[in-house]
Amino acid sequence: MRACSSKFLANNILHQVESNPKIPTRALLEDLVQRYSLSISNMKVFRAKAMAKQYVYGDYEKQYGVLREYAMELKSKNQGTTVKIDVEIEPNGLFPGQILTAVGLNSNNGIYPVAYAIVETENINSWTWFLEHLGILAAIEKLFPSAEQRFCLRHVYDNMKLKHKGDELREAVWCCGKVYNIPKFNRAMEKLKKLNPEAHEWLSKIPAKHWARSHFSGRALTDSLTNNLCEVLNSKLDEARDKPIITCLEYIRKYLTKRIVSVHKVLDKCKGSLSxxxxxxxxxxxxxxxxxxxxxxxxxxxxxxxxxxxxxxxxxxxxxxxxxxxxxxxxxxxxxxxxxxxxxxxxxxxxxxxxxxxxxxWLSTWNAMYQHTIDPINGRSMWPRSDCPTTLLPPKHHKQVGRPKKKRKRQLMSQLKEVKDLKRKKEDVEQDQKLFKQHNAWRAFFFDFIGLIYGKTSNLLNLVGFSFWSWLEMPIARDKSKTEIQEKYCWSLRRMKSS
Incomplete structure (x- = not known):
């Protein structure tokens, strides 16, 4: 039917897509075919799902046009909120962008999001602009020379293992980072030097104040060696990355609102003076x-x-x-x-x-950190109107070759470990096959020898010999079940009785 267009289907699957944006196209197709008893192509349902997503999330370019109104609504409902919009001349193309976050530790060693931003790409300029130049080492040294900069030890080792690998080496590197005082650090570095002099030389080029607990100043009051707090927040915001800009910002705001409420519930149950x-x-x-x-x-x-x-x-x-x-x-x-x-x-x-x-x-400090809640905002029809005569458009963006990657790149060592495990399993199988061949050859020789000497009188010896070899067979023949051995045992008894 001509009336069954992609637009018609999009209107009918709108609620399904809104409640479950990741619903498979195949599931939508089966539901529509059952509902309307029509033959619908998979591509038409795919286009209908894309239209429904546009209705739910809004168009990419249109959301940039009302970005100023969204910022005004946020600031009016949440006093003290800082919103900055940087513009450039001659914009062109859709803007996927990247999310930058500033995360701290709360009194319970949990994540405490400070600020977030969507920028064109991750570089020194964008990090410098973000949160008054808070970010990577170049920006911090430029504006905050007294701040303590730490490297994630896991990423430091990931860079090292491109040239120097091994489980023993990994343990040695982590031992150097985990110790709290300099004498133990020096001894750990000496062990690393004896284990692998080249790896020791590579690691010594990185200042220890950035990755070793023994050289931390203590100003930050944390012994964390990794950036797991950033990884935790990034994993929570994964679903917002491919959304239009306002939809993405709203997803982050809603998540932070729910998180503050969850912390309040935990605080209500806490007793004592500490977190x-x-x-x-x-x-x-x-x-x-x-x-x-x-x-x-x-x-x-x-x-x-x-x-x-x-x-x-x-x-x-x-x-x-x-x-x-x-x-x-x-x-x-x-x-x-x-x-x-x-x-x-x-x-x-x-x-x-x-x-x-x-x-x-202190528990009082933890409670004070979450006294400021995020207030809800009105819908788009209730937003204040901006007096700015110009309309915001998506900034410039150079599209990368190939399909955009959503999944995190797997670490090289994890892939090598899987290959190593598979290789080990293959060797075990080959060894088992070799043992089976030797075992079956000796077993055939044993029964042939008994039959050749004793002839028909060998039934009793056959039973005894089979029982003996079955007992030897149990730890070797892993693929043979007890039922199979019992059947052969009963067959030998019946043969002995009949003779």
């Missing part, structure tokens, strides 16, 4: 502190000795320990807690270990 993560870490340190031996020097310093004769110096006045865990994380380590216990046992006022934890881990 959940800080409480767990402190309780573990308290357990370890009971195993320490403490020596007081009469002032503010304590010598704390633990297992394997590890010995550190704690200075309660300066809130530091030579193990540097307290200095880097802001949470008293087991040595510091042991010194606090010793001070209380000697009658001095010290307070609970919770009082020595940095304020950034």
């Amino acid at each position: 959940t993560t800080a409480t767990t870490i402190l309780e573990n340190n308290k357990t370890e502190a009971s195993k320490m031996r403490v020596l007081f020097n009469g002032a503010d310093k304590y010598q704390v000795t633990g297992l394997w004769m590890e010995q550190y110096v704690v200075n309660l006045k300066e809130r530091s320990c030579t193990c540097r865990k307290w200095d880097i994380t802001g949470i008293p380590c087991q040595h510091a807690i042991a010194a606090m216990y010793d001070k209380m046992q000697n009658g001095s006022e010290c307070g609970d270990p919770e009082a020595w934890v940095s304020k950034c881990y």
